[in-house]
Amino acid sequence: MTIPDWVQDAVFYQIFPDRFANGDTTNDPPNVQPWGAPPTLWEFHGGDLRGVIQKFDYLLDLGITAIYLNPIFQATSVHRYNTTDYYEIDPKLGTFEDFHALIDLAHQNGMRVILDGVFNHCGRGFFAFNDVLENTEHSPYCDWFHIKHLPLDAYGPGKAKNYLAWWSYKSLPKFNTDHAEVRQYLFHVARYWIEQGADGWRLDVPNEIDDDAFWNEFQAVVKTANPEAYLVGEIWDANPRWVSPGHFDGLIHYPLREVLLDFIVDDTIKASTFVDRVEELFKLYPRENVHAHFFPLGSHDTIRLFTACGGDERKVRQAFLFQFCHPGAPVIYYGDEIGMEGQKDPFNRHTFPWDESSWNHALRAYVRKLIALRHHLPQLKSGNLKRLAVDDETRVCAFSRVLDDDSAAVLLNASDSIHQVQLDVSDLGWANGQRILEALGGEEMVVSNGRLEVELEPHGGALLYG
Incomplete structure (x- = not known):
């Protein structure tokens, strides 16, 4: 199936x-x-x-x-x-x-x-179940349930x-x-x-x-x-x-x-x-x-x-x-x-x-x-998932989603501080000089030396795709 x-x-x-x-x-x-x-x-x-x-x-x-x-x-x-x-x-x-x-x-x-x-x-x-309540051991449905003994106590307290x-x-x-x-x-x-x-x-x-x-x-x-x-x-x-x-x-x-x-x-x-x-x-x-x-x-x-x-x-x-x-x-x-x-x-x-x-x-x-x-x-929807970056000190992490020639990166900042992230995107197929869109804010950034510089607000995130 x-x-x-x-x-x-x-x-x-x-x-x-x-x-x-x-x-x-x-x-x-x-x-x-x-x-x-x-x-x-x-x-x-x-x-x-x-x-x-x-x-x-x-x-x-x-x-x-x-x-x-x-x-x-x-x-x-x-x-x-x-x-x-x-x-x-x-x-x-x-x-x-x-x-x-x-x-x-x-x-x-x-x-x-x-x-x-x-x-x-x-x-x-x-x-x-109603039939069992009404007819007790004469009901044809007794075996439909896990009954220990009859009559059933179905409406009393407890x-x-x-x-x-x-x-x-x-x-x-x-x-x-x-x-x-x-x-x-x-x-x-x-x-x-x-x-x-x-x-x-x-x-x-x-x-x-x-x-x-x-x-x-x-x-x-x-x-x-x-x-x-x-x-x-x-x-x-x-x-x-x-x-x-x-x-x-x-x-x-x-x-x-x-x-x-x-x-x-x-x-x-x-x-x-x-x-x-x-x-x-x-x-x-x-x-x-x-x-x-x-x-x-x-x-x-x-x-x-x-x-x-x-x-x-x-x-x-x-x-x-x-x-x-x-x-x-x-x-x-x-x-x-x-x-x-x-x-x-x-x-x-x-x-x-x-x-x-x-x-x-x-x-x-x-x-x-x-x-x-x-x-x-x-x-x-269908891409593979892989870690891109993780930093315990800044509480920043990033994942990639890659499907054939289509790539995206999602970044999370779980701290109370702004962080500048130098993200290595060399495995995403993004060439130096390529313009990458940050989808949430609409900002464009350019790949340089296989990296992107991304600013993350406190408890913020980013979604990048090329």
Whole structure:
């Protein structure tokens, strides 16, 4: 099975459906919270698929080429990781027709849409679990779950004790994926939504299904339905097992996010340690998987980027610069491009502020420029990664991205001081006297004796290409 080429060219935008845009107030649940009200763990704000459709031009203007939707199937929670019906769009998000309208609009504009697949566990309102609750040992679905003894205690206080559940939450019973009927059901769900037009799956906690045979068959089912479908696994550690043949095209690159923030935000590692770790992560996986990794700076499971950077926009820009110059598909968590802030759930899931007066327009313009540069420069998407320079004293480092005759260099200054860098570019194919453009500020510089002199502002960066 091959990794789809479109992934390394993609710029993803992650949308938490209830909080992005409300395009149809008629499907709002009772007691819906006002748009802009402080987020809570359980209350709904009315976002839906029609909202994504209505704001589609915003995504196009930004340069987005792929959407990742958090769960959209029927569930009782605002996050919808407790699925009750895998074949139904949650009515609070819209209809089957709304789903197809979004897919069609995306595809007409060359954009892909991947869905969030929660196949380790379901919600306790799922039909099979309900049947066990009602019929106990007479239920034909007892073997669909890991039941220790009956009757089930699914609604009392405390953790799940007589059945397995994700993190022992009673509301999230774990599937018995060793059972043939469960596998058949989940594989059919995976194939069904690909056949309905979805372009891939982001797999939630796939390591909880610690079964290579399951994922081998899952991949075969999805890729048979659409060889161009993308499979990305939510694996929080660096583990190449999960991209071995028969597994995922790429992983959510949280380890890279962590080492980046350790360097530019927390100041807990040296420049050389940062460069070493970046190179280790690059070499850990086969090249084709590195370029198919899903690289976010924030998500619904982390604090927001602006908050992680302590409100220092210089560090936010540095993070975005590195993200768009590194192999793997960049992923923007909705609102990070305009400077939204927030600690962990629920505060990282605020409604998108469509009143533009609250936006950080300069930051959005910067991100939009980086997206355009990534689309324009093939070396940023497909080029090899190599260290160019590292200096622990100045906390400056540089990487090159080289693809055939196309070269680029990205520099980061993680210190509080301005630094003049004499950058050796002799391995980049840039001739003496050649004019090189610094893409962020528009300055031109000339190669002399195989070097470029680059001035880096405190917590600043540069992107050079010839």
